[in-house]
Amino acid sequence: MHILVCVKQVPYAQNIAIDPVTNTLVREGVESILNPFDGYALEAAARLKDANPAIEIHALSMGPPQAEAALRECLAMAADKGYLATDRAFAGSDTLATSYILSETIRYIEREQGISFALIFCGKQAIDGDTAQVGPQIAELLGMAQVTNGLVCELQDNKLFIWRETDEGKEQVAVELPCLATFTKPGFEPRLATVRRRTAARRAEISVIGAQELQESDFNRMGLKGSPTQVKRTFAPTLKAGGVVVDTAQDPAAVAHLAQLLVERHIISTVK
Amino acid sequence: MKYTPVSPDVIALLEEVTPGRVVVGNAINPDYSRDEMPIYGTHQPEVAIDVHSTAEVSAIMKICHQNNIPVTTRGAGTGLVGGSVPIYGGVVICTAQMNQIISFDEEQFGVVTQPGVLLETLKSEALKRGLMYPPDPGQKLATIGGNVSTNAGGMRAIKYGTTKDYVRGMTVVLADGEVMHIGANVAKTSMGYNLVQLITGAEGTLGVITELVLKLIKAPKLEISVMAPFADLDTALLAVPKIFKSSFRPTALEFFERDILELSESYVGKKVWPREVQGAPVQAYLLMIFDGDDMEEIDPIIEKMADFLLDAGAMDVMVADTVTKINDIWSARSAFLDCIMDSYKLYDENDVVVPIHKISEFVAFFTQEAEQYDFEVRYLGHAGDGNLHIFGVSNTMEEEPFKAQIHLWMEAMYTKALEMGGELTGEHGIGSGKISYFEDYVSERVIGLHAAIKEAFDPKGILNPGKVVRGR
Numbered sequence: 001m002h003i004l005v006c007v008k009q010v011p012y013a014q015n016i017a018i019d020p021v022t023n024t025l026v027r028e029g030v031e032s033i034l035n036p037f038d039g040y041a042l043e044a045a046a047r048l049k050d051a052n053p054a055i056e057i058h059a060l061s062m063g064p065p066q067a068e069a070a071l072r073e074c075l076a077m078a079a080d081k082g083y084l085a086t087d088r089a090f091a092g093s094d095t096l097a098t099s100y101i102l103s104e105t106i107r108y109i110e111r112e113q114g115i116s117f118a119l120i121f122c123g124k125q126a127i128d129g130d131t132a133q134v135g136p137q138i139a140e141l142l143g144m145a146q147v148t149n150g151l152v153c154e155l156q157d158n159k160l161f162i163w164r165e166t167d168e169g170k171e172q173v174a175v176e177l178p179c180l181a182t183f184t185k186p187g188f189e190p191r192l193a194t195v196r197r198r199t200a201a202r203r204a205e206i207s208v209i210g211a212q213e214l215q216e217s218d219f220n221r222m223g224l225k226g227s228p229t230q231v232k233r234t235f236a237p238t239l240k241a242g243g244v245v246v247d248t249a250q251d252p253a254a255v256a257h258l259a260q261l262l263v264e265r266h267i268i269s270t271v272k
Numbered sequence: 273m274k275y276t277p278v279s280p281d282v283i284a285l286l287e288e289v290t291p292g293r294v295v296v297g298n299a300i301n302p303d304y305s306r307d308e309m310p311i312y313g314t315h316q317p318e319v320a321i322d323v324h325s326t327a328e329v330s331a332i333m334k335i336c337h338q339n340n341i342p343v344t345t346r347g348a349g350t351g352l353v354g355g356s357v358p359i360y361g362g363v364v365i366c367t368a369q370m371n372q373i374i375s376f377d378e379e380q381f382g383v384v385t386q387p388g389v390l391l392e393t394l395k396s397e398a399l400k401r402g403l404m405y406p407p408d409p410g411q412k413l414a415t416i417g418g419n420v421s422t423n424a425g426g427m428r429a430i431k432y433g434t435t436k437d438y439v440r441g442m443t444v445v446l447a448d449g450e451v452m453h454i455g456a457n458v459a460k461t462s463m464g465y466n467l468v469q470l471i472t473g474a475e476g477t478l479g480v481i482t483e484l485v486l487k488l489i490k491a492p493k494l495e496i497s498v499m500a501p502f503a504d505l506d507t508a509l510l511a512v513p514k515i516f517k518s519s520f521r522p523t524a525l526e527f528f529e530r531d532i533l534e535l536s537e538s539y540v541g542k543k544v545w546p547r548e549v550q551g552a553p554v555q556a557y558l559l560m561i562f563d564g565d566d567m568e569e570i571d572p573i574i575e576k577m578a579d580f581l582l583d584a585g586a587m588d589v590m591v592a593d594t595v596t597k598i599n600d601i602w603s604a605r606s607a608f609l610d611c612i613m614d615s616y617k618l619y620d621e622n623d624v625v626v627p628i629h630k631i632s633e634f635v636a637f638f639t640q641e642a643e644q645y646d647f648e649v650r651y652l653g654h655a656g657d658g659n660l661h662i663f664g665v666s667n668t669m670e671e672e673p674f675k676a677q678i679h680l681w682m683e684a685m686y687t688k689a690l691e692m693g694g695e696l697t698g699e700h701g702i703g704s705g706k707i708s709y710f711e712d713y714v715s716e717r718v719i720g721l722h723a724a725i726k727e728a729f730d731p732k733g734i735l736n737p738g739k740v741v742r743g744r
Contacts, residue, residue: 012596031595033595188544192544193590193593263614
């Protein structure tokens with residue numbers, strides 16, 4: 001069985017800056033990381049492989065050549081093969097064009113390798129764009145069933161049993177294969193790379209897929225011209241606090257209640 | 273010791289020096305009566321002053337010296353041995369508002385700073401200039417003045433040393449108010465007694481530090497963490513001396529056991545560390561940092577290290593080499609102290625140092641000793657330098673029996689540490705909490721010399737009395 005995990009390299013959120021003149025992300029000097037949700041998708045695949053070592057995990061990323069680092073990280077953690085979709089023709093793609101390129105790339109990999117993916121896993125969204133559109137769009141383009149906001153999953157009788165997060169809590173869904181699932185943060189972090197895997201990952205060959213490989217695809221659906229949406233402005237979201245009102249006029253023990261809230265949230269350690 | 277209570281006349285004199293900042297009686301922030309180890313006692317000062325300059329400290333010391341009033345200096349109050357608690361009342365001088373970094377010397381790799389600068393501020397400001405202040409105590413919200421006063425250590429001591437190795441000079445206000453400048457931002461000195469180093473670690477008993485000249489180094493560009501799970505603690509600890517013999521030079525080398533890790537991970541709400549490797553349960557971990565300027569330099573070391581650790585019995589060897597993974601892997605380790613303090617009503621601690629090849633024997637000793645008592649034991653340690661953090665904790669005991677049992681346990685541990693060729697405290701200091709153990713640990717002659725030095729600096733015994741060495 002083959003599982004494909006789609007990953008994106010994103011800027012490390014804690015040091016994002018926006019150029020006040022061009023309104024674009026300042027990428028200079030900003031560390032790049034594997035999109036955290038994609039890490040959870042990879043971990044979900046790795047856990048299926050733990051249970052069934054015959055599974056092969058493939059990792060695919062679309063991005064500039066340096067996105068190769070994110071793929072090597074996936075290889076170091078759990079992936080068996082890495083593919084990078086990169087080409088000037090892909091630059092400037094919005095989520096629709098990106099999904100198209102990725103779906104065409106997936107078809108290409110399946111043809112080239114003579115395999116078909118039983119499962120495609122994605123992070124629920126990338127922490128830079130935050131759209132949560134690419135995973136579902138890939139499923140549409142490939143005509144696959146899809147489940148979003150997955151937490152943990154297992155395979156049984158050619159079905160994926162997946163717990164998904166909902167507004168009310170969580171629910172378990174069974175989906176026939178093949179299917180695409182997107183993942184959110186479960187109660188654990190992705191596994192660490194072992195030194196041995198990491199060494200192998202540093203030397204591994206990453207297959208590069210560009211316009212040449214996708215020559216049968218529709219180039220009008222790629223890059224800027226394939227992108228019906230355009231980014232007009234990029235800005236940091238204003239921090240919205242949920243807000244708890246502790247009113248001394250309403251609550252005679254307001255100070256004690258506030259202190260208790262702060263302790264519960266580990267903002268202060270103790271009240272003596 | 274007989275001190276004079278602070279009179280309204282003295283308050284008026286102090287008010288002239290620091291107008292509007294002389295806080296008296298119940299108006300004093302109760303934080304000024306304690307540090308982070310309240311089990312050693314808390315005591316409210318009569319007067320508290322947030323000072324802003326060397327001149328103010330000098331004037332305050334003159335007044336207190338003339339009037340025989342004890343003075344206790346504090347920074348952020350994150351100490352763990354009662355060092356900043358004004359146990360004889362009097363005046364508390366808080367240097368936390370003297371929080372300016374005065375200048376960086378990027379040619380000579382140095383920094384001149386006020387004592388109230390927080391460790392995390394100093395580190396991040398240095399890093400912005402490609403420089404590093406290497407001492408790395410866990411508590412980054414401590415002030416640098418407090419770090420120097422306790423000769424704080426931290427994880428990176430095995431490669432970079434402790435605070436004392438970075439103190440080149442200081443401005444000190446002496447007990448009578450005289451201002452003394454000692455040391456300079458140069459790499460060498462051979463000028464008489466090393467007073468800079470004497471005041472470093474003196475816990476405010478010899479003078480009040482009001483400015484520091486600290487050494488910095490060029491910051492390494494990269495840092496990688498390596499973690500090895502083990503099936504048992506002994507195997508993990510036996511690997512430690514071998515790591516050094518094999519010329520690996522980790523920047524940090526920490527150990528802990530599964531239960532402490534689980535406690536800490538549930539406290540931070542993040543599950544990163546493996547609990548099993550290929551179905552076999554993990555009981556202990558070694559965690560290392562390696563630093564350098566590029567991956568080409570670090571990678572071969574890590575690969576050799578991995579082979580070495582596997583030979584030494586590690587179940588696997590894992591690596592955190594991205595900013596997210598490094599944060600993930602260290603969050604549980606960093607939260608340990610807060611986790612203990614929030615999880616238990618009663619806690620006491622020591623930070624004994626033993627030779628690294630005897631850590632395992634020492635752990636076996638104190639866990640076995642504790643079996644006869646009602647408290648629980650939690651510990652981890654800097655495996656690379658033998659400095660352990662050993663806690664007795666309880667949520668069910670009453671304070672008095674807890675203290676009595678802990679005392680017996682501590683005594684046994686210190687006796688054993690001495691026998692093993694260790695030290696009583698690696699980085700927390702003596703304060704008031706360890707003073708009686710210190711007196712037992714070293715010879716009378718050593719205590720006598722301490723008393724004579726104290727007498728020479730502070731004949732009236734007004735500087736942080738009851739700490740490190742008892743007065744007359």
